[in-house]
Structures are given as structure tokens and as C-alpha cells.
Amino acid sequence: MPAASSNSYHTNDGLERAIVDLVRVGTRGHGAGVRQLAARLMRSVPPGVHNTESFRDAVHTAIAAGSDITELRYTSGALPTEADSAHPLVDVDVVPDADGLVLDPAVMSQLKEVVTERERAEELHSAGLGLTRSILLSGPPGVGKTMTARWLARALNLPLVSLDLSSVVSSYLGTSGRNIKSVLDYAKSGPCVLLLDEFDAIAKRRDDDADIGELKRIVNVVLVELDRWPDTSLLVAATNHPQLLDSAAERRFDRLLSLGLPDANQRRSVLQHLSADAGDMDQSVLSIVTELTDGMTNSDLARLWLLARRRAILTDVPVGDVLLNELACHMPDPGPRRDKLFLTLRDALELSNRQIASVIGVSHPTVASGIKRAEGARNGGRTG
Ligand SMILES: Nc1ncnc2c1ncn2[C@@H]1O[C@H](COP(=O)(O)OP(=O)(O)O)[C@@H](O)[C@H]1O
Ligand SMILES: [Mg+2]
Numbered sequence: 001m002p003a004a005s006s007n008s009y010h011t012n013d014g015l016e017r018a019i020v021d022l023v024r025v026g027t028r029g030h031g032a033g034v035r036q037l038a039a040r041l042m043r044s045v046p047p048g049v050h051n052t053e054s055f056r057d058a059v060h061t062a063i064a065a066g067s068d069i070t071e072l073r074y075t076s077g078a079l080p081t082e083a084d085s086a087h088p089l090v091d092v093d094v095v096p097d098a099d100g101l102v103l104d105p106a107v108m109s110q111l112k113e114v115v116t117e118r119e120r121a122e123e124l125h126s127a128g129l130g131l132t133r134s135i136l137l138s139g140p141p142g143v144g145k146t147m148t149a150r151w152l153a154r155a156l157n158l159p160l161v162s163l164d165l166s167s168v169v170s171s172y173l174g175t176s177g178r179n180i181k182s183v184l185d186y187a188k189s190g191p192c193v194l195l196l197d198e199f200d201a202i203a204k205r206r207d208d209d210a211d212i213g214e215l216k217r218i219v220n221v222v223l224v225e226l227d228r229w230p231d232t233s234l235l236v237a238a239t240n241h242p243q244l245l246d247s248a249a250e251r252r253f254d255r256l257l258s259l260g261l262p263d264a265n266q267r268r269s270v271l272q273h274l275s276a277d278a279g280d281m282d283q284s285v286l287s288i289v290t291e292l293t294d295g296m297t298n299s300d301l302a303r304l305w306l307l308a309r310r311r312a313i314l315t316d317v318p319v320g321d322v323l324l325n326e327l328a329c330h331m332p333d334p335g336p337r338r339d340k341l342f343l344t345l346r347d348a349l350e351l352s353n354r355q356i357a358s359v360i361g362v363s364h365p366t367v368a369s370g371i372k373r374a375e376g377a378r379n380g381g382r383t384g
Contacts, residue, residue, distance in 0.1 A: 008040075008044045009040065009041060009044050009045070009046040010044045010045075010046065010047065011046075011047075012047060014044070014046030014047060014048070015046040015047075015048040015049065018037070018041050018046055021037050022034060022037055022038075025037060035063055035093070035094060035095060036091075036093075038059050038062070038063050039063075039092050039094060041059055042056045042059050042060065043079050043088070063094055063095065064094065064095070079092065079186065080179070080182040080183050080185075080186045089163060089168065089179055089182070089183050090161050090162060090163050090183055090186070091161070091162045092159055092160070092161050092162075093150070093153070093159065093160045093162070094159045095154075096149075096150035096151075096153045096154050096159075096160040097150065097154070098147050098148070098150040098151035098154055099273075100270070100273035100274070101144060101147050101148065101151045102144075102262065102266045102269040102270045102273070102298070103144065103148070103259065103266070104259070104260065104263075104266070107257050107258075107259060110255060110257060111148065111151065111152060111155075111257075112155075113132075114131075114132045114135070114152065114234070114255070115152070115155045115156060117131045117132055118131060118156055121231075130231055131231040132231075132234070132254045132255055133229045133230070133231045133233075133234065133235060133254055134226055134229055134234070134235040134236075134237070134252070134253045134254050134255075135152075135234070135235070135236050135237070135253060135254065135255045135256075135257060136199070136237050136238075136239070136242075136245075136250065136253040136255070136256045136257070137149070137236060137237070137238045137239070137257050137258075137259060138238070138239050138240075138242035138256070138257070138258050138259070139240070139258055139259030139260060140240060140260075140261065140297065141240050141297065141299070142297030142298060142299030142300060143259040143260065143261060143262070143297050143298055143299075144259055144298050144299075145197075145238035145239075145240075145259060146162075146195070146197060146238060148236075148238075148257075148259070149162070149193060149195040149197075149236045149238065152193055152234065152236060153192075153193035156193065156234065158191050158192050158193050158233075158234070159192050159193070160192070160193050160195060161183075161186070161187050161192045161193070161194050161195070162194075162195040162197060163180070163183050163194070163195065163196055163197065164197045164198055165180070165196055165197065165198050165199055165201040165202050166197075166198035166201035167198075168180060168201075169201045169202055169215070169218070176202075176214065176218055177214060177217050177218045177221055180202075180218055180221060180222065181221055181225075184221075184222070184225045187233055187235070188225075188229070188230055188232075188233060190232065190233070191232045191233055192233050192234075193233070193234045193235075193236060194233060194234070194235050194236065195236050195237075195238065196222075196235065196236070196237040196238070197238050198238070198239065198240070199237035199238060199239040199245070200239040200240070200241040200242075200244040200245060202215060202218050202219055202222060219249070223248070223249060223252055226252040226253070227252060237253070242258070261295065261296075261297060262296075262297070262298055262301075264290055264291070264294070266298075267290050267293050267294075267296070267298075267301060268286065268287070268290045270298050270301050270302075271286055271289060271290060271293075271301060271305065272286065274301070274302060274305040275305070275319070278309060278319055281319070281320060282320050282349070284348045284349055285320035285323070285324065285349065286320075287348070288324065288341075288344055288345070288348060288349075289320075289323050289324070289327065291344075292324075292327045292341070293327070304323070304326065304327075305323075307326065308322040308323045308326060311326075321359045324341075324345070324359050324360065325359055325360060325361055328341060328359075328360045328361070329361070334366070334370065336373070336374070336377060338360075338370060339370040339371070339373045339374035339377070340374050340377075341360070342356055342360070342367050342370040342371045342374060343370075343371050343374040343375065343378070345359065345360075346371060353367045353368050353371070354367075
């Protein structure tokens with residue numbers, strides 16, 4: 001994280017520090033960091049600046065260049081801050097990036113429907129119908145809940161305002177009710193996508209032993225807000241633990257979307273997207289990697305890919321070989337799965353035993369006997 005030296009540029013040396021921070025982050029080519037610093041500059045304009053409003057406008061125009069986001073709300077100059085410090089409670093991403101999001105087609109079509117509703121809001125309104133105002137995303141860690149919120153904000157051309165409820169609740173329980181209320185008020189005051197991440201941190205079942213009065217109060221604040229949420233903004237809540245939500249909380253949302261582990265088609269698309277900038281990836285290797293990554297999350301895939309890319313460059317080995325080697329290393333060895341991998345490598349990639357041995361990092365007699373076993377199992381399966 002390209003953290004600036006302090007959260008505010010509102011001091012005498014603010015202007016100088018802002019410039020130095022921007023140069024530091026900018027030279028690293030860290031676009032998201034530059035945008036984050038620019039957002040901070042807009043809400044905490046250094047004293048040296050002549051005309052605060054036109055400065056904000058200029059910074060805003062500079063950030064928005066290259067994107068078609070038109071509507072931002074920094075005119076009030078203040079994001080909600082934590083009660084007793086000036087620490088901002090939320091992150092604002094004005095140009096959220098969710099390139100390469102791959103989801104189950106049924107879930108994706110619901111997301112697209114949410115976008116279409118807003119494009120054709122007038123038709124719906126004149127028929128006396130409202131828009132989807134709130135969505136609950138649930139699913140295990142690493143399947144794309146946060147990324148989906150970014151995707152929605154991007155598709156709707158709205159800034160993404162994010163609040164991590166687990167950190168708010170754990171660090172300032174005494175004041176969390178007030179803090180959360182101020183974030184909700186801010187998000188309601190103009191168009192945005194509000195992401196309430198780790199939503200279960202507050203919406204635990206109310207019969208939970210660990211439940212205390214303050215937490216109950218917070219849940220009620222949020223539930224009441226959900227009921228009267230305006231359709232100018234979209235509220236997205238995300239949780240890894242839907243079973244912790246009570247059904248009253250769940251019922252308040254307009255749509256419940258459940259994200260699961262990626263199936264083979266999704267894993268293939270994710271890998272294809274990840275490898276798009278690394279030149280031509282052998283399609284047979286891609287198929288084998290797709291098969292071997294069964295059970296992984298999308299975020300596992302992204303991590304595996306980055307690791308393989310780096311190692312491929314450092315060791316001057318094709319990235320496909322690095323991937324296969326890495327996956328083979330995590331297989332229980334020796335065993336039928338690894339034997340089957342040897343066979344697949346020979347049949348699909350037409351590799352020799354020696355080549356397979358060097359990709360996987362075993363001896364070639366090991367490959368030879370593994371292939372024999374795998375063939376035996378295959379033939380046994382056929383005749384038996
Ligand atoms: N559905 C997906 N499609 C493509 N990439 C994904 C997907 N889900 C996760 N990723 C990758 O994993 C990273 C972390 O995902 P994230 O959205 O934070 O998961 P979650 O919020 O469900 O824990 C993303 O930044 C992206 O690189
Ligand atoms: Mg997340």
C-alpha cells in the first residue's frame with residue numbers, strides 16, 4: 001500500500017508532502033495509489049491552495065480522464081471520519097477496476113439486469129416500480145465478492161465507497177453505531193455503490209451468546225436503513241458466512257446472490273484472462289491446468305498465476321511448465337493422480353518421459369513406472 005506519511009494534507013507542509021507522495025507513488029506506476037492520494041487531496045485540500053473548489057474540480061477532472069465517470073461528490077469536502085480521530089471510515093474508489101471478472105452465467109445475468117434496470121429507470125418508475133437497491137453477496141473467501149462490487153460500480157459509472165464492518169466493529173465497538181450511521185448517511189446523500197464488506201460482523205444471529213447490546217443496536221440501525229434505502233445508490237453487502245445472518249436480515253435485501261467455487265469453465269476463463277498478456281499460452285497446457293486446479297478459488301488461481309509468471313521470468317522456463325511443476329508439487333505423491341498427470345502430459349503435450357521428468361521435477365524412471373500404472377488403471381477400467 002502506498003500509504004502517505006499521514007492521512008491529511010491539511011498542515012503547513014501539506015502541499016509539499018502531497019507532491020512528494022504523488023511522485024513516489026506515480027514513479028512506481030501505481031495507478032490505484034495515485035487515485036487514492038488524489039482522493040485524499042480532494043477531501044483535505046492543503047492550505048497553500050488558492051481556490052479550494054477549482055482545485056478539487058481540476059483534480060477530479062484529472063482522475064476522471066480516461067474514464068467516463070461524471071458524477072462525484074467531493075463538494076462537501078469531507079468523507080465520514082471516525083468519531084474521535086480524523087481517520088476516514090471509508091475507502092472511495094472513483095474508477096474501480098474489475099477487469100476479468102468471471103462468474104456463474106446466472107449470477108452474471110442478474111448483475112447485468114441490475115445495470116439495465118438503472119439504464120431504463122424511467123420506464124420502471126413510470127410503471128410504478130422501484131429499482132434493485134440492495135444486494136447481498138455470499139460465498140467463500142476469494143470467489144469475487146469484493147470484485148463484484150467493483151464491477152457493479154464500474155458498470156454503473158459510480159464511485160465505490162467501501163466500509164469493512166469487521167474492522168469498524170472490532171476496533172471501535174462503543175462508537176460503531178454512530179460511525180456506521182454516518183457512512184450510511186454519506187452514501188445515501190448522492191449516487192454511489194456502497195460496499196458493506198464482512199457484513200456478518202454485525203448481522204450475527206441475534207440469539208448469539210456473544211451478542212451485546214451495542215451490536216444489536218447497530219444491526220437495527222442497518223436494517224432500518226435497508227428498508228428506506230433510496231434507489232439513487234446501490235447497497236452491496238458481502239459475507240463469507242451467510243449462515244450467521246438471521247433471516248430477518250436476509251429478507252431486507254432486494255437480491256441474494258450466492259457465489260461459489262469456480263467450475264472448470266470459469267477456471268479456464270480466469271486463467272485465459274490472466275495469461276492474456278503473457279503471450280500465447282499452449283491451449284493443452286491450459287486445459288491440464290484447468291483440470292488440476294479443481295477446488296481452488298479464483299483468488300488461488302490469481303496467486304498461482306503470479307507466482308508462476310515471476311518464476312518463469314527468473315528461471316527462464318516457459319510459464320506453462322512452471323504451472324504444471326507447481327501443481328504437481330502439491331499433489332500427494334506418489335499416487336494415481338500424479339500417475340494420471342504423467343499420462344496426460346505424454347498424450348496431450350506429446351512429451352517424452354525425460355521431458356515430463358524435468359517439468360515435474362522427478363526422475364525419468366519414476367515417470368515411466370507412473371505411466372505404466374496409469375495405463376494399467378485405464379485398461380483395467382476398460383476391461384473390468
Ligand atoms: N470471479 C472472479 N473472477 C476473476 N477473478 C477473481 C474472481 N474472484 C476473485 N478473483 C481474483 O481474486 C482476487 C480477490 O477476490 P475478492 O473479490 O477479494 O474475493 P472475495 O471478496 O470473495 O473474498 C481478485 O482481486 C481477483 O484477482
Ligand atoms: Mg472480499
